Amino acid sequence: MNLLVLQPDDIVAPGRALVQGRRLEHVRLVHRARPGDSLRVGELGGRLGEAQIVRLSPQVLELDYCLNKPPPAPVPVTVLLALPRPKKVRRILRSLAALGIKRIVLTNSFRVEKSFWQSPLLKPAAVREQLLLGLEQAGDTVLPEVIHEPLFRPFVEDRLPALAQGCRRLVAHPLGAEPCPHALNEPLVLAVGPEGGFIPYEISRLQEYGFTAVHLGARVLCVETAVLSLLGRLLP
Numbered sequence: 001m002n003l004l005v006l007q008p009d010d011i012v013a014p015g016r017a018l019v020q021g022r023r024l025e026h027v028r029l030v031h032r033a034r035p036g037d038s039l040r041v042g043e044l045g046g047r048l049g050e051a052q053i054v055r056l057s058p059q060v061l062e063l064d065y066c067l068n069k070p071p072p073a074p075v076p077v078t079v080l081l082a083l084p085r086p087k088k089v090r091r092i093l094r095s096l097a098a099l100g101i102k103r104i105v106l107t108n109s110f111r112v113e114k115s116f117w118q119s120p121l122l123k124p125a126a127v128r129e130q131l132l133l134g135l136e137q138a139g140d141t142v143l144p145e146v147i148h149e150p151l152f153r154p155f156v157e158d159r160l161p162a163l164a165q166g167c168r169r170l171v172a173h174p175l176g177a178e179p180c181p182h183a184l185n186e187p188l189v190l191a192v193g194p195e196g197g198f199i200p201y202e203i204s205r206l207q208e209y210g211f212t213a214v215h216l217g218a219r220v221l222c223v224e225t226a227v228l229s230l231l232g233r234l235l236p
């Protein structure tokens with residue numbers, strides 16, 4: 001945790017917060033902080049700054065804080081992810097939040113196991129927890145929006161055109177004709193397939209809507225490795 005993200009319930013008065021639970025444990029047991037020490041803090045959705053520890057016990061962390069700078073700039077990339085196995089989704093969401101991605105679309109595809117959509121790991125509270133961990137890791141305060149689109153075709157036909165308006169559109173596909181470009185400095189929608197890959201119909205529908213199929217070389221990567229490698233290459 002490189003940033004303690006203060007949530008509305010933590011704030012007891014202007015510039016004063018009481019923190020409990022996981023973040024308190026982390027400050028006590030991992031940071032091994034003491035009263036008087038400083039911590040980097042930010043307000044959820046807001047500014048960053050410094051806090052001083054006023055009180056620290058196994059029950060509560062009391063902070064005096066001052067916020068004076070904006071969070072890091074958002075990354076203008078929407079990641080469109082054919083729903084991976086829920087345990088992997090958790091890690092991917094955390095990494096995407098840490099990378100500064102602010103819109104993530106979890107979509108269906110022919111090779112997505114239908115039961116994945118029922119997973120408790122996709123419930124809003126579980127998703128939020130992973131996103132917060134990513135923000136804490138990277139020092140950001142702005143939660144990404146996570147959109148669930150459990151029907152591929154209506155999503156692509158009815159909502160994707162507006163969502164991708166003005167953006168370059170890439171679909172990662174091991175059989176893509178072009179190598180994935182480097183360091184793009186423009187708004188982008190990046191689609192990544194499920195563990196079994198997109199079927200040809202899905203690739204051709206995405207191409208109809210302006211997506212270019214790009215590859216990362218001869219190795220077929222698991223979804224998690226592929227997403228992070230793609231973003232490592234695409235972000236400037």
Ligand code: SAM
Pocket residue numbers: 171172173174175176191192193194195196197198214215216217218219220221222223226227
């Ligand atoms: N057999 C599947 C196929 O051929 O599409 C493999 C799917 S791969 C495990 C899961 C997803 O990661 C793919 O749909 C693609 O979006 C992305 N991916 C994995 N390796 C890739 C590569 N070398 N180039 C581009 N995308 C890749």
